[in-house]
Each structure stands twice: as C-alpha cells, then as structure tokens.
Amino acid sequence: MNPHILAATTGRILRQLRHDRRTVALLVVVPTVLLTLVYFMYVDQPTPPGQPTVFDRVALIMLGFFPFIIMFLVTSIAMLRERTTGTLERLLTTPLAKLDLLFGYGIAFGLAGVVQATVASAVAYWVFDLTTAGSIGLVIMIAAVNAVLAVALGLFCSAFARTEFQAVQFMPVVVAPQLLLCGLFVPRGEMAGWLQAISDVLPLSYAVEALQEVGAHADPTGTMWRDVAIVAGAAVAALVLAAATLRRRSG
C-alpha cells in the first residue's frame, strides 16, 4: 500500500460522490425522514414503567442500520461500475495496490456513513428527544464501524453480480436476515436455538448489542468494546475476501 495512492483514491471516490448531488441529498435526508415516521408511529404507544420508550429502543438501532444498508448498496453499485466500465481492469494495470482501492472505498464511504449517522443522530437526539444512558458519540462511532462493514461486504458481493439488477438483489440477501435476527423484533435470548446460532454468526447482531449497551449504560462497557471489535474484525475479513476477488489477469 502507498499512502499517496490511497489518499488519491479516497479523494477520487469522494469527488465522484460530490458530483452526484442527488445521491448526497438522499443519503442525508432519507434517514431523517424515516426517523420522523418511526417517531410518530410510536409517539402514543404506552411505555412499561422502568423501561426505555419504544421509540428510544427502535430509533437507537435504526441509527446503526441506516449506514449499513445504504453504504452496502452504494458500494456494491460503485464497485460493479468499476468492473463493468473497465476502470477496475485499468486501475489494476497501474501501480495501485488492491488494498489501496479497497481501503479507499472503506475510508470514503465510511466517511459518508459518518456524515449520515451524525445528521440522523443529531435529529434523533435533539428533535425527537432520543434518550440513551451513553453518549451520542458512541452511537456515531458504532454507526461508522457498521458503514465500514457494509462497504467491505459490498465490495465482496459485487464480485458475484454481473449487472446492477443482480447487485441490488444482494441487498435483501445480506441485509434482511441480519435485520430480522439482530434482536430488534424478538430478543435474541428468546429465539429458537438454531435461530440464535445464525444470529451469533451475523456481525450486525453484535452491532445491535453494542448500541443497546450504549442505550443502557452511561460509560462504554467491556461488552460494547468486544462487540465493536467483532464488527470491525468482520469488516477486515470481508475486505480480505474482497481482495481475493480482484484479479489482475482474466480470460
């Protein structure tokens, strides 16, 4: 890896995003709109005594999910474009190392995820009065790690899609099971054993647990740091797998 090439690649990806104003607007606005919907869905729901409100519970997890879903989609399509327009093959004939490209995507869309999570969290905390025992900074940090994981999975999955139609179909495949089994709908401890086993190997389960720790404890807990480390480790593993899908030579 070469720091100048990595920086140039990160800058190039961010510049592409900047030229696409509509995408930037959607990235920033959509989570806020969805949070607004969730707020008004639950605003009149009764809260059991001594427990967080339903909005607090759901919104906190949504803040972790937005960057995951969106960055997965954005990355899959961006990388597929690199493959289909020939820029990937061209890049691989230059001094650029595979990891320069993969980390470039990780950093660029990771940053986009941070911006998205920051705006969404700010709205959740200050407009809709989201209450967590821990700090907003930890929520944004976990959202950022989720974004990087999503970028890594998107880079990997793009290798298995030949068209944009196929790439979009990977979104439900990768995202839906993690959303269903993360503990948002049914607490993980109350699931059937085999569902728990699946949930245990899905990285988003740990991201959700980390967010729940932030919701329940004023200071970062050991469990939260362990969960963050697991999500980050999954991101690194996905990046290594993605690197294996980049071939300098083809038929």
Add this chain to the structure above:
Amino acid sequence: MDDTVSVRDLVVERGGRRVLQGISCVVPRGAVTGLLGPSGSGKTTLMRAVVGVQTVDSGTVTVLGRPAGAAELRRRVGYLTQAPSVYADLTVRENARYFAALHGRDHAHADQTVADVGLAGAATQLVGNLSGGQRSRASLACALVGDPELVILDEPTVGQDPVLRADLWARFHAMAAAGTTLLVSSHVMDEAGRCDRLLLIRDGRLVADDTPAAIRAATGVDDLEEAFLRLIKASEQEGSA
C-alpha cells in the same frame, strides 16, 4: 536489446476458441508499431497479453526485459482500452489528476497531458457529457499521464475528426522520437502508412511483420490495403497447399 516487447509462440483461448494461434513477433524500441487486422482477428487479445491482463495458454511475452504483467512494469507501461475506461462522473481534469497521482505525477503534469490530447477546453466538463471522440481522448490522457516507456493503444483514433487524428499521430511520432515505444491498433488501413512498422494479424495468425515500405515492395503495390489483400491471399494459398 532493442526490442521493447518480444512475443513467442503465444496461444490464447477464449470461450473454447483459439483467439491467438501461436504468434511470435517483436515491437522495436522508440518506434510506432501498428497492429492491424479486421475486427475479431485477435488485436485486443494480443495487446492484453502484452499488458499482462490476459490469461495465456502457452508461449511467452517479455516486456522491457520482464515477463508481461510483472509488478514493476505497472509503472512503465500505459494501456488505453478500446472502450474508454474513465470515470464518467468525474471531469476530464479530475480523471487525469487521479491517474497522474497513481503514477506519482502532480496536477500540473496532468493538466498538461489533458492539453496535449486537445481537451484543454473541455477539462472541467464531466466525462459523461462528452462526445465519443472526446471521451476516448480523455481515456488516452489517462494512459499517457504516467509517461510510460511502452504505450499500448487499442484503436485510439476511432471517432476522431481528421485534423485531430493527424495531431494525435504527430504526437505519437514525437513520443517515439523521444524514446517511447508505441503499439497502436487500428482497423483503418489508411493509418497503416503512418506507422514505422506493421504487424498484420488475421484469425489469430501473423500475416505480415515489416515496415510499410518493405510490404509495398514485396507485394509490388503502393496501396497498403491492396498489399494486405495480396498477403492474405498468399498466406491462404500457402495454408491450403
């Protein structure tokens, strides 16, 4: 060693078909070598093998003394693909500056290269909004921006107006005079006369490998298209005899 590229008994199969059937040829240093042949003759596959992005079934390709595709060659070889492979959602200048950065060149150098391919006036336009010919020149700028010792250009002049085409050929010759080796493919025979050396391939076989003057002399005709027709006929008769 005066040959920048040396290809020996190269065989490439794609999709069960032999695209290159044992080609041997050299590309001399500091000259413009034309790679000519009809569409589907194997020009692009041969160029990809020289760049080192093509999986090869047998034979060897040596580039600047190293096996094609060696890591150190990536900073010494520039490749222009047939379809312009540049970022449509970046401006011409941003594309050139990015590829310049990959080769450790600065912004000024990138901007100069954009001007060299005649795109100074379109530097701030998004590539996606350019005409086909302009887009192809933007892609060319990205191939040249690293000052490679060997430049492989797959049909660089398609869709260019005659004045620009003449400019580009003048630039190629200026680069060759400065020591750069160029391998340029074309299916337009009137470009053959502009090359220092010609490789003619057809159905994955080399039909001719000589200077334009020698090819004219050997076939006894002045028109290179006619000369090629005779060479092809001669090689077919040889093959069937």
